[in-house]
Amino acid sequence: MSAVEPDDTDDPPRLSTGSAGLDDILGGGLDANRMYLYEGRPGTGKTTIALQFLMEGARRGERVLYITLSETRQELRLVANRHGWSLDGVDVFELVPPETSLDPDRELTVFHPAEMELNETTKLVFDKVAETNPSRVVFDSLSELRLLAQSPLRYRRQVLALKHFFTRRQCTVILLDDLTSQDNDLQLHSISHGVVLLEQLAIDYGAERRRLRVVKMRGIKFRGGHHDFTIEKGGLAIYPRLVAAEHQKSFVGTFALSGIPELDQLLGGGLEFGTNVLLLGAAGVGKSSLALAYAIASAKRGEPAAFFAFDEGRGTLEARAKSLGLGLEPVLASGLLTFQQIDPAELSPGEFAATVRHSVEVDGARVVVIDSLNGYLNAMPDERFLILQMHELLSYLGQQGVLTALVLAQNGLVGPMDTPIDLSYLSDAVLMLRYFEVSGTVRRALSVVKKRSGSHEHTIREFLLGPDGITVGRPLPNFSGIFTGTPRYDGDNAPLMVVDEHHDR
Numbered sequence: 001m002s003a004v005e006p007d008d009t010d011d012p013p014r015l016s017t018g019s020a021g022l023d024d025i026l027g028g029g030l031d032a033n034r035m036y037l038y039e040g041r042p043g044t045g046k047t048t049i050a051l052q053f054l055m056e057g058a059r060r061g062e063r064v065l066y067i068t069l070s071e072t073r074q075e076l077r078l079v080a081n082r083h084g085w086s087l088d089g090v091d092v093f094e095l096v097p098p099e100t101s102l103d104p105d106r107e108l109t110v111f112h113p114a115e116m117e118l119n120e121t122t123k124l125v126f127d128k129v130a131e132t133n134p135s136r137v138v139f140d141s142l143s144e145l146r147l148l149a150q151s152p153l154r155y156r157r158q159v160l161a162l163k164h165f166f167t168r169r170q171c172t173v174i175l176l177d178d179l180t181s182q183d184n185d186l187q188l189h190s191i192s193h194g195v196v197l198l199e200q201l202a203i204d205y206g207a208e209r210r211r212l213r214v215v216k217m218r219g220i221k222f223r224g225g226h227h228d229f230t231i232e233k234g235g236l237a238i239y240p241r242l243v244a245a246e247h248q249k250s251f252v253g254t255f256a257l258s259g260i261p262e263l264d265q266l267l268g269g270g271l272e273f274g275t276n277v278l279l280l281g282a283a284g285v286g287k288s289s290l291a292l293a294y295a296i297a298s299a300k301r302g303e304p305a306a307f308f309a310f311d312e313g314r315g316t317l318e319a320r321a322k323s324l325g326l327g328l329e330p331v332l333a334s335g336l337l338t339f340q341q342i343d344p345a346e347l348s349p350g351e352f353a354a355t356v357r358h359s360v361e362v363d364g365a366r367v368v369v370i371d372s373l374n375g376y377l378n379a380m381p382d383e384r385f386l387i388l389q390m391h392e393l394l395s396y397l398g399q400q401g402v403l404t405a406l407v408l409a410q411n412g413l414v415g416p417m418d419t420p421i422d423l424s425y426l427s428d429a430v431l432m433l434r435y436f437e438v439s440g441t442v443r444r445a446l447s448v449v450k451k452r453s454g455s456h457e458h459t460i461r462e463f464l465l466g467p468d469g470i471t472v473g474r475p476l477p478n479f480s481g482i483f484t485g486t487p488r489y490d491g492d493n494a495p496l497m498v499v500d501e502h503h504d505r
Contacts, residue, residue, distance in 0.1 A: 015172055018052030021238025025214060025223045030194065033170050035163045037188060039177040040198030044210060045231050046176045047071065047079060050138040052235045053174055057136040058089030065091045065134035067125055069144040083233055093128045095121065118148040122158060126165060134171060141176040142188070156187050163191060193218050206345030212238065228350025239350035242357070244395035251401030256367060259297035262472035267448055268456035271429060273366065275453055276394050276404035278424060281433030283409050285444055286465050289324060290431070291369045291405040292317070293470055298367040299331035305367040306359040307339045310375020314339050325469050338363060344378040349389050352376070356393065360400050368397060372407040377421060391426055428452045436482045438496065445482050446472070464497055473497045
């Protein structure tokens, strides 16, 4: 984050970058009449975001200019057309000769790198700017200028000359650099008012990931760190890194009921809005069904809910809900419950956080289900990042008064369980689900092992999944060793529920 924070009393208006995400990162946009640097390897999206900057100016009625030494006018128009844009309001000054540039009647606006000196090139730029008098300029790119200069000293002098020229003309300039030089050009960083780095990362499986970072921005307080982005039709979609402290909201901490009275009783009255619960257990034990029950109960109360599924499709979820009689289809049809299937190989963590924020801030979701954290973990390049991102996401959801249900599958079915990642310390409540065996049949049990807010039962209860829904039975006081998978019963009559073998699943 920038060490210098401007005085709000005389802070001049900012210029929009043309990207709502980048404007948010910069706290409103760029300072006018300054020179900025966008740098990144080829393919990171520099041309696209530069065009967004110019088109925003054109939309506001400003005169804008794109000076290109690396791409032709036709190539730029093709980029614009594929984004659904028109360059009618953008002046393009082409300094790269197209194949048809041998026309002797063509005006001298074509730059032949091997035939023209650097000072002549700079003069052409100055003359064009003086002719059009733009308020926004993009210079693409510095790599060609660096080759012409042939020495670091001459190159730096030319960049300084460009800076002073544009500053005197009340012009905001963005320089593009594709980082093709072997050394990091820190001198260029010192000359520029601000530097934005765009990166493209290749992961072992799935689509490439793109992210940006504001390296410096003089006099502007910005959000530091890496921010995920994607290149879509319409430009760069930038997802600012979530900072929970920036999203405070007052709410009433009432109970979010599950629609299962015995479960709410086990939880001491229910789970409070503004908290989160971790549903922990083996595969197939009923974690997703319990989480879904909370989402459906919320929708039936008229409070929107969102279900994010990493592990299964909508058809599978609907089939399970129908077999349990949970009434999923009506609330999906009403729009009060939204279902989104997430592909961790294609969706970056920053984009997922932005999707969750949209569900809360735009759709008004009061209950959010993430099923499961195992799938979310696969979207992260490192386990440490999952914990940090999940901490911010849970803090944000808590401050918005949302009940968050997290599903985490443990390795194994019975006996000792192995958890792929420990998030229990981030959770306000932990509901543990287990299989156990009695007289040759497999049963299910659940217990609240942690609840920060309020009291709860410390008993272990059996539960069933059947055509009548989710049924939670009485406490099992005479059993021991249930969570180990090998229980021992010391009483006279086992208080177990009757199982319908055709429907229990």
